[in-house]
Amino acid sequence: LHTGVIEFEALPASRPSQYPTMSSSSGTPESWISSFCSLLGHEYFAEISEDFIEDDFNLTGLQTQVAMYKEALEMILDVEPEDDDDEDEEEEEEEGDESIEGEDHKVRRVAPDRRHHRMASDLSVIESSAEMLYGLIHQRFICSRAGIQQMSEKYELGHFGVCPRTYCEGVRTLPVGLSDVPGEDTVKLFCPSCLDVYVPPNSRFQTVDGAFFGRTFGALFLLTFPDYDISKKGVDTLGGHGARSMATTVSDEEKDKINGMNIQNLGPGLGKGKMYEPKIYGFKVSERARSGPRMSWLRDRPVDIRELDEAALFAAPDESDEDAGLNNGARTQPTQTLGGARKMRRPNGGSPMSIEAFM
Structure with missing residues (x-):
């Protein structure tokens, strides 16, 4: 008789019990x-x-x-x-000859x-x-070509959240780890605008090991996609534009690169005018105060961003190189002058008490 009890097939031992086994859209087992x-x-x-x-x-x-x-x-x-x-x-069977049947x-x-x-x-x-x-x-x-492309799609869609800093104005972040060794720290969010790391706002991410993302991914991502406009707000990803529209191309004037990155992507949330200044009733807190600001250098940015161009600094001639690059011309000239002076003193007999030597 049919009792109405449905028998289910036992799950394989290799699948974790907390993971779903059937896809919601189709009846095929989920990997x-x-x-x-x-x-x-x-x-x-x-x-x-x-x-x-x-x-x-x-x-x-x-x-x-x-x-x-x-x-x-x-x-x-x-x-x-x-x-x-x-x-x-x-x-x-191999040990059967040496053992008893029982x-x-x-x-x-x-x-x-x-x-x-x-x-x-x-x-x-x-x-x-x-x-x-x-x-x-x-x-x-995620450091391979296929992996970093997959992470870029998630970044474009804003899956990693936005920076909580006010002056960054909702710039999208990247998941990174502060260590490559498991068990040392949890995953953090790196902001390419202020170049700082933050704890994920949701507590469910604070149990994910940071070593699963590593320290290389953040910098490699920005070097792999230098044409990304990182100043684009994460709120814009909620619009009706496609994912590919998030990777906006910069103008020809902004394509100048420093250290392999676009100038506009080098700490756009840092520098003068984008640094928090603590005030009490409108008065700035002095740096000499016991509780005054001490870490303003973290938000500092040179006025001329080209000062950070390592390639230009390496190619520029050094002052010591200029001194050494005179091809011994300046060094031989004083020697010739000294030699000429010695020749002029020779008629005097070389006597330091000669009257002509002082004229």
């Missing part, structure tokens, strides 16, 4: 990577392609940093764990139970190892 990136608080993550993960070169050195590395990698790639029943049976039967009965308990106890460890492994791979992926 572990898509499920991980769709979790609350994982909006900063990019979906790593399986081709990138399957390349052993991209995983160099991660085996020693992650516990149960093989099992964690299989979980990320949705690979079913290898069944050890066949291997155990082969080992038992003991062999006992081993066959206990082995599946032992594997069951091992999988139940290690599943949580594998899940945490898979998250750690994915984060370390993610740090490398």
Whole structure:
């Protein structure tokens, strides 16, 4: 008889229990990577392609940093764990000649139970190892061509939030880490306008390890896309324009680059007129006061931004080089003068008491 009870298929052991297994739009199972990136608080993550993960070169050195590395990698790639029943049976057949038949039967009965308990106890460890492994791979992926392109699309759409500083006027931020070593600090938001880092405003991001984004991504992103108008406000991304319209092109006059970046993108939120000055009843707080401002140099910016052009400073001749670049002309001239003076003193006999020597 039909009792009305619907039987569900058991989930594979390699899939974390907290991740959804079915896509809402279609009935196809959702991959572990898509499920991980769709979790609350994982909006900063990019979906790593399986081709990138399957390349052993991209995983160099991660085996020693992650516990149960093989099992964690299989979980990320949705690979079913290898069944050890066949291997155990082969080992038992080889040892069958040296053991008693009763003991062999006992081993066959206990082995599946032992594997069951091992999988139940290690599943949580594998899940945490898979998250750690994915984060370390993610740090490398977002610095690749495909990864940084995916992060640029998220940046254009304002997925990373905006700078909380008033003078930055809602400039979009980038997720970065203050360390490449896991467990040292959480993810931070880097503002390319004031060149400062901030704690994400939502607490759900404060549990994400900063090493999953690393220290290289922020600077590499700005050097890869120098034509981005970073002064564009994050509020503008909510308009009806497409994602590609966010990457506005600058005019020909503003295409002058300093250190590989456009002049307009070098700290536009810094400098005179964009620095907070504490006041009490309209009076400025003196810097000599005990609680006066001490960190104004963090918001400083040279009036002539070309003073930061390292290439021009390197190509410009140094004063010491100018002195050394006289090709010994100035050095030989005094020598000749001294030589001429010596020749003129020779008729005097070289006597310092000669009257002609003082005329």
